[in-house]
Amino acid sequence: MTYNTISQNNDDHFYTAVCAYVRGEGNGIVPGTVGEEQAEIAKRLLRDSPAILDGKDRLLAEIAAIHFNFVRSADSNGWVCESDLPLSKVELLYERITRMREERERCEHRTKRPPVEM
DSSP states (O other): OBOOHHHHHOHHHHHHHHHHHHTTSOOOOOTTBHHHHHHHHHHHHHHHOGGGGGOHHHHHHHHHHHHTOEEEOTTTSSEEEGGGSOHHHHHHHHHHHHHHHHHHHHHHHHHOOOOOOO
16 A cells, blocks of 8 residues: 555645545545545545535544554454444444443442542
8 A cells, every 4th residue: 555645745635635535526636545545534424424524624633533543353353444344343343332331431330439438
Protein backbone atom coordinates (compact mmCIF):
# COMPACT_ATOMS: atom_id res chain seq x y z
CA MET A 1 0.00 0.00 0.00
CA THR A 2 1.41 3.38 -0.97
CA TYR A 3 0.76 6.69 0.69
CA ASN A 4 -1.23 9.30 -1.18
CA THR A 5 0.74 12.54 -1.11
CA ILE A 6 -2.48 14.55 -0.82
CA SER A 7 -3.33 12.93 2.52
CA GLN A 8 0.19 13.27 3.87
CA ASN A 9 0.95 16.88 2.96
CA ASN A 10 -2.13 19.00 3.38
CA ASP A 11 -5.36 18.45 5.29
CA ASP A 12 -7.19 21.16 3.34
CA HIS A 13 -6.46 19.54 -0.01
CA PHE A 14 -7.24 16.09 1.33
CA TYR A 15 -10.54 17.27 2.82
CA THR A 16 -11.52 18.82 -0.53
CA ALA A 17 -10.49 15.64 -2.37
CA VAL A 18 -12.44 13.40 0.04
CA CYS A 19 -15.58 15.53 -0.30
CA ALA A 20 -15.32 15.28 -4.10
CA TYR A 21 -14.65 11.52 -3.87
CA VAL A 22 -17.77 10.78 -1.83
CA ARG A 23 -19.83 12.88 -4.26
CA GLY A 24 -18.44 10.94 -7.23
CA GLU A 25 -16.63 13.99 -8.63
CA GLY A 26 -13.04 14.26 -9.89
CA ASN A 27 -10.81 14.31 -6.83
CA GLY A 28 -7.13 13.39 -7.19
CA ILE A 29 -7.41 10.38 -4.88
CA VAL A 30 -5.25 7.62 -6.31
CA PRO A 31 -6.75 4.11 -6.32
CA GLY A 32 -4.96 1.60 -4.09
CA THR A 33 -3.57 4.22 -1.71
CA VAL A 34 -4.11 5.01 1.95
CA GLY A 35 -5.94 8.11 0.74
CA GLU A 36 -8.45 5.92 -1.07
CA GLU A 37 -8.95 3.77 2.04
CA GLN A 38 -9.62 6.93 4.04
CA ALA A 39 -12.00 8.26 1.39
CA GLU A 40 -13.94 4.98 1.56
CA ILE A 41 -14.21 5.45 5.32
CA ALA A 42 -15.62 8.93 4.64
CA LYS A 43 -18.27 7.32 2.41
CA ARG A 44 -19.34 5.04 5.30
CA LEU A 45 -19.40 7.98 7.70
CA LEU A 46 -21.51 9.99 5.27
CA ARG A 47 -24.14 7.24 5.19
CA ASP A 48 -24.48 7.46 8.98
CA SER A 49 -24.24 11.24 9.25
CA PRO A 50 -24.74 13.40 6.14
CA ALA A 51 -23.55 16.48 8.06
CA ILE A 52 -20.08 14.93 8.52
CA LEU A 53 -18.82 16.75 5.41
CA ASP A 54 -19.64 20.12 6.98
CA GLY A 55 -16.67 20.06 9.36
CA LYS A 56 -13.16 19.36 8.09
CA ASP A 57 -11.61 18.75 11.52
CA ARG A 58 -14.39 16.40 12.63
CA LEU A 59 -14.34 14.43 9.37
CA LEU A 60 -10.56 14.01 9.38
CA ALA A 61 -10.59 13.03 13.08
CA GLU A 62 -13.32 10.43 12.48
CA ILE A 63 -11.42 9.01 9.50
CA ALA A 64 -8.21 8.76 11.53
CA ALA A 65 -9.98 7.15 14.48
CA ILE A 66 -11.41 4.44 12.25
CA HIS A 67 -8.49 3.99 9.88
CA PHE A 68 -5.91 3.50 12.56
CA ASN A 69 -7.98 1.52 15.06
CA PHE A 70 -6.90 -2.05 15.73
CA VAL A 71 -8.81 -4.66 17.73
CA ARG A 72 -7.89 -8.12 18.98
CA SER A 73 -9.62 -10.95 17.14
CA ALA A 74 -11.47 -13.32 19.46
CA ASP A 75 -10.95 -16.15 16.97
CA SER A 76 -7.20 -15.89 16.40
CA ASN A 77 -6.12 -13.68 19.31
CA GLY A 78 -4.29 -11.62 16.67
CA TRP A 79 -4.70 -7.93 15.93
CA VAL A 80 -7.08 -6.86 13.15
CA CYS A 81 -7.51 -3.38 11.70
CA GLU A 82 -11.14 -2.29 11.96
CA SER A 83 -11.05 -1.02 8.39
CA ASP A 84 -10.43 -4.62 7.24
CA LEU A 85 -13.65 -5.79 8.88
CA PRO A 86 -17.08 -5.61 7.28
CA LEU A 87 -19.16 -2.79 8.74
CA SER A 88 -21.55 -5.31 10.32
CA LYS A 89 -18.66 -6.83 12.33
CA VAL A 90 -17.49 -3.39 13.47
CA GLU A 91 -21.02 -2.56 14.65
CA LEU A 92 -21.22 -5.85 16.58
CA LEU A 93 -17.81 -5.15 18.10
CA TYR A 94 -18.91 -1.79 19.46
CA GLU A 95 -22.21 -3.17 20.69
CA ARG A 96 -20.24 -5.76 22.68
CA ILE A 97 -17.89 -3.11 24.05
CA THR A 98 -20.86 -0.99 25.13
CA ARG A 99 -22.51 -3.97 26.87
CA MET A 100 -19.27 -4.85 28.66
CA ARG A 101 -18.77 -1.24 29.81
CA GLU A 102 -22.35 -1.02 31.09
CA GLU A 103 -21.98 -4.31 32.99
CA ARG A 104 -18.71 -3.16 34.54
CA GLU A 105 -20.33 0.11 35.63
CA ARG A 106 -23.25 -1.81 37.19
CA CYS A 107 -20.81 -4.04 39.08
CA GLU A 108 -18.79 -1.08 40.29
CA HIS A 109 -21.95 0.66 41.44
CA ARG A 110 -23.10 -2.42 43.40
CA THR A 111 -19.75 -2.84 45.13
CA LYS A 112 -19.46 0.76 46.29
CA ARG A 113 -20.34 1.10 49.94
CA PRO A 114 -21.12 4.32 51.71
CA PRO A 115 -18.28 5.65 53.83
CA VAL A 116 -18.27 4.45 57.44
CA GLU A 117 -18.71 7.24 59.93
CA MET A 118 -16.66 7.11 63.07
